[in-house]
Amino acid sequence: MDEAQLRRLPKVELHCHLDGSISLDFLKKVYNKTEHDAIKMLADLVIAPDKCQNLTEYLRCFSLLTGALKTEHSLQLAVLDVAQQAIKENIIYMELRFAPEYVANEAMSMEQAVLAVVEGIRLAQSLYKIKIGLILCMMRGKDNQQIVHLASKYYQNGVNGLDLAGNEVKYGFSALDQTLFARAKSEGVPFTIHAGETGSVENVLMAVQLGASRIGHGIALSNSKVATDFIKGFPVTLELCPICNIQTGASPAWSQYPFQSFIDDGIQVTLNTDNRTVSNTSLTKEFLTISHHFNLTKETAKKLVEDAIDAAFVAPDVKQELRRQCAEFDCENE
Template sequence: MLNSKIIAQMPKVELHCHLDGSLSLACIKDLAKNAGINLELTDEEILKKAQAPENTRNLLEYLARFDFVLPLLQTYKNLELAAYDVVQEAAKDNVKYIEIRFAPSQHLQENLTLEEAVEAVIAGLARAENDFDIRANALVCGLKQEPIEKLSKLPLLFDKITDEHLVGFDMAGDELNYPQEKFATLLGEITMRGVHVTLHAGECPNCEQNVLDAVEMGATRIGHGIMTKNLSQNQQTMMVERRIVLEMAPTSNFQTKAVETVAAYPFKDFYDKGLHVTLNTDNRTVSATTLQKEYEKISKWYPDFGLADFEKINHYAIDGAFIGQAEKENLHKQFSKAYQALSE
């Protein structure tokens, strides 16, 4: 088992991080002050509202925690600050590349447009890049439970916003009641524009068909993908051959009841089969975690998962990142050099 000091020194990539679920306590208080909202809560009370309990009953109870912070994220200033904060926290984990996803339709209560919401987040990412040794990009996220008429506006964002920080599209939310097949037309509008796609799928029990549907609809990455474990060997082999990246997040995966025991957690089995697994926080605040803690969990659960294995999953993440080939090659070289130094 690797010690925490070595894990802290590892450069990391994070592909699956939600903006509104990953705000630091200090940031939440600043956002409230900017919004003119007196929380009248102690730090402990704020965290109780923003964090999901360890024994969350299901995915929907977990998702309810986002309702607390959303009123604080309705202005350009606060969205910019929030994006900056998440990158700052990731940099503390020695993350060198991160993609942060958010649903712009959730931030329009004070008359921001969809474009302005995206531009605010991009501005925060860019400011953080100037202050920390990290690259940060944004993914637009649609929520499955929203009306399709509302979701249909999201593809147009990729026509209107040409900033290099906007790199992909995701769909999240209530997977159980809104299976992937419902969004085939919407995803066709996205992929026809050449936009990179990652989709939440396989996070709830017995929803493995959503994983297959997501791949069929153009996703090169799967958010969580726990139920890939229920796919046939041929189907798993297909995912290996197509280099589909699984964005796994141990703490979150247990909280949402995608899995309930370490013995049933498929991370190591996936890895041993050659599936392109990666490690992520999902929601730093809602899950009360950091990427450091996620790495420590994997190291504890699988003591033989060593430095070279962590390096490999980071190379998987780089391969799956929604960036150009030249930037990927630079990251591969940077990570290979850093991990070699750690092994000496």
């Protein structure tokens, strides 16, 4: 499929960090930058190199980004900003995720931050033809009890699910993390977990055993046939973020990127941006990049979208409507 076709394709994105995706135009306004050199410096600080030394270098870009989201108003505007990016490439449903702890401050509690993003989503959905879900990120090495409480309190009333992100190498899964996921599971809150982004197959297996229905990245699975075969017994979907995965070294090169091998092994995968600004990407660009390196047929592209709908943390009636929109696109292109 060419770029024009991929842009018209109704798409679904499940793995998009709010802070990592706010646009340069948004940042220019927040930091009041108008001079060309100042804007270029801003871009250099928030857009990661095409090839980072490691994930840590990639994550350094987030300081200015999270710093721009310290008020309820800025969080609402940030949601509108990302929604505007999404509708330009025909994304019909997306799940935004953010870590309330990273934006909370003396003037804004974590709960206020969550409610601000929920309101931003409501505004975006009233202005644009898009559905948006919200995932709250717990962070490895933190307490996280308040995040689970907020996810449970506002589940199906603004919040769609939970995530665990952060330094896999340093923290892995704590006993508290495991307890909190057990609580989320008992309360019916679905969750995804960042795992296997930095080479740990064990983290992927643990995430699946804890009850995650989706895995953020999961690239390390490609290193173990045993692990790959194991997760086939679970209803698990991988949230691949191809451009970011190459940037951070999660996969060393496109020739070794496991997109096709995962599909051949019968693992359900989706394509995502992860961080639109930090990775200088869009969902259309992710699809197009995959099409350059693999045999991305129209049928495969459609299946990626259908699998994303199946895995979305959203009610069955919304999934049915999303499928209807995809079916309309098929009719238009017959």
